[in-house]
Amino acid sequence: VGAASIELHALAGIPAVREGDDLAALVEQALSRAQLQLRSGDILVFAQKVVSKAEGRLVDLASVAPGPQALIVAEEVQKDPRVVELILSEARRIVRKRPGLLIVEHRLGFIMANAGLDQSNTTTPDGREYALLLPIDPDASARVLRARLESRHVHGLGVVINDSFGRPWRRGTVGVALGASGLAALLDLRETPDLFGRTLKTTIVAHADEIAAAASLVMGQADEGRPVVLVRGARPASPRGQADVPARDLLRPPEEDLFR
């Protein structure tokens, strides 16, 4: 189970992405420039930002009118009321709030700060302010990207869409999978016997999250220059033959959540 070597390559020269751009075509051009050929089993990890931008999830803050709840919460958390309006519109519920901090349950089920809204790269030189929302359905985005990549290259590819998440008990962010297609996002190794022939009891691995974190190491954080990473060698044979488990299966069901 698992490969003994993995390579990660950030694709160079992906241009700034705009609404409607064909990410699969941009990947094809980048691969061609780098003289890389996709192989069956390769996984491409896309930063959430470029997927969201291609899908037109950029919102001009000038177009947002904060409602009464957003105004109240914005004062409490000391954030722009327009941004808070967008966060709440993307959220099922507020999980925790403090000055400077707004953790919500995103409509997709993720427990995350600011519903994943990104503002760091979204003030343009013309002074307009934007916020970038998560893709509508990241597993579906991954599925579409995979289909486009497979039709251009080779079958048996995987796609992961990643983002940086904070954690409740650890400082700093780590890459996490928002969407996945063509791989087992959750890898059940429970029936694999260990060296003593005992069966492992509790080893279910968040495979797509580990891929997302690894890709994040090469994406860097400060620019959009390396938003796509080729991961080669990371797709283990699953003992249960799980071929395609979406990232939504990584969400713990609310009834198992001990930290609401």
Place this chain on the structure above:
Amino acid sequence: VGAASIELHALAGIPAVREGDDLAALVEQALSRAQLQLRSGDILVFAQKVVSKAEGRLVDLASVAPGPQALIVAEEVQKDPRVVELILSEARRIVRKRPGLLIVEHRLGFIMANAGLDQSNTTTPDGREYALLLPIDPDASARVLRARLESRHVHGLGVVINDSFGRPWRRGTVGVALGASGLAALLDLRETPDLFGRTLKTTIVAHADEIAAAASLVMGQADEGRPVVLVRGARPASPRGQADVPARDLLRPPEEDLFR
């Protein structure tokens, strides 16, 4: 910031580790067999299991006499009272308990299931049952391993000790850094300007955790055959010149913990 390519190689043929074994020597032999030379900037990731075993952290369950609290908790969580005794002896407090589940704050500050005790590989063929505790001080273990590796090979190495953690809101485990030396476990990118010249506000990356997760992809889970991974290319230049930030700095201070 960050490399554009990373390679991960699991070192083949590391034998079963016993108390007192010199892990640096085992690594040297494995590198030699693989005809790999360590370079400055390389990071070696060690599975917690082998570090704990080398440090003699295996406890024979027959030697453990559960106390009154362990007996009560063991019944509630439906675990072996001797194991619960060990978990409690390693813990500062119980965070959550349910049948089948015991989450504690480890004496080192980690919020984790079973205080990191591992039983999956610790029943030997002679039928004796063991539990394996975390290293006494994983950052110190990483420091010692790094010094031994640097004296045998080259300076400028990094060492990470990883383990698999569950998360409160996501299913499956991910590799996490218990100890680190020679790299910035927490990487502060806040002063890196983005493409628009704006300064990033909140980008502090749990660099050692991302390395730990990436290494976990090649370690596999079901055996101890690949407990050491060479990571090449993952050490970014830190904008603030942070050279050596231990893994303990990844722990969120209790006063910032909103999910106690």
